[in-house]
Amino acid sequence: MTKLLLENLLRFLLLILAQIFLFKNMGYYNLAAPFPYIMALMLLPVRISKGLLFLIAFLTGLTIDTFYDTLGMHAAACVTLAWVRVIFMNLTLQDDDHDSLASPGIGQMSFRWFLIYAFVLSFFHHLTLYLLESFTLNNILFTLTSIVFSCIFTTILIVLFELIFYRRKKR
């Protein structure tokens, strides 16, 4: 239990630091920007209570917001991500999987499942984030293009991290 907590805390810390100091400066022109910090929310244990999940998502978003000077936007995006995560898991996982305390990474799930999971979650995160950022439906085509490209960018980064750090199934 302590190990789980420590693991998650460490992951959060590293990803948020990486996001703030490294990925904030990265981008594909103005079209795409990566936000791999959401990986920390994706890899929270499957069985985590919903209230805690939303609270963590909100606080994570708020932390990023303070560094991006966009108070509320990342928080809203992360909350959306948490909601989508709950729905996605309800749709794809069996009942016995819900009791698992493990992270839903490549080590636990299949690669295909994780790929779709990462893509769908980051898509909804980026959708909320970019729409809130532009706050207008003018130039919607450009906004949608940046959403899709950023989403692909983030997904690739997340899958790469996961491939580097994942551990074999314990079962």
Next chain:
Amino acid sequence: MRNLWIFINRYGTFFLFILFFGIALILVVRNNTFQRASALNSSNQITGKAYQQVDYFKGYLSLNETNLALSKENATLRALLKGSNYNNHLITNIVRDSLQEPQYSYIEARVINNSINQKNNYLTVNRGSKHGVKKGMGVISSTGIVGIVLNVSENFSTIQSLLHSDTRISASLAKSQAFGSLVWGVQAYDPKKALLRDIPNHVKVEKNEQVITSGFSLFPPGIVIGTVLETGLTSGSSFLDISVLLNNDFSTLRYVYIIIDRYSEEKESLEVKNLEND
């Protein structure tokens, strides 16, 4: 109450989402200038649109009164226009000279009615007997001869235009001083051309020679009437018919001068005796 609890529990994630998302949205709108501005702006737009629509429909209800008020206002404004005032002020400038007694003085007048396309054309001006206008006075403009006063009322007078088939004006050629009578409407009714008749055959007439008043009739001598246009016209007798291009543009006539001749009555009464002697 229990059902409500079950309901909330079942859709707990959604409610949690709404709660946190709402907080985040409030933070976004309150703390980011652009988002706040555009949120306020769009809400203002919505209220503005609504008020505009209501006002648009309200406008229909008071359309009748508004129309009435506007037409009344129009009438009062129209009455205030400069053009609706009768200008009673008269400027007469007579230079007093002890050596020469002035024979002619002038009354300025504004043309208030004019025609040029009839066979017999008349003008109306805004001066009448009140200002000293009498029947038979000559009328000129800054560019030439206009006509002869025909009828006079208190405030207005009508002028028999030069463009009238009965008008005859004594005119002479500037170089030879040969005189004839200027008539209009003999062959054509062109408001730019008149005919100079009764010039003797032996007089040499050049093209573009000036035609001026002779001073024998109502007009002071030397007023430019027009220029010779064609000389070859003969009426088959021993007199030349000369086509004259009028200097005056009758279609744009605005201000004219009515000529007061101090000695015209004396002259006329003397000339009447000639006829009696015949």
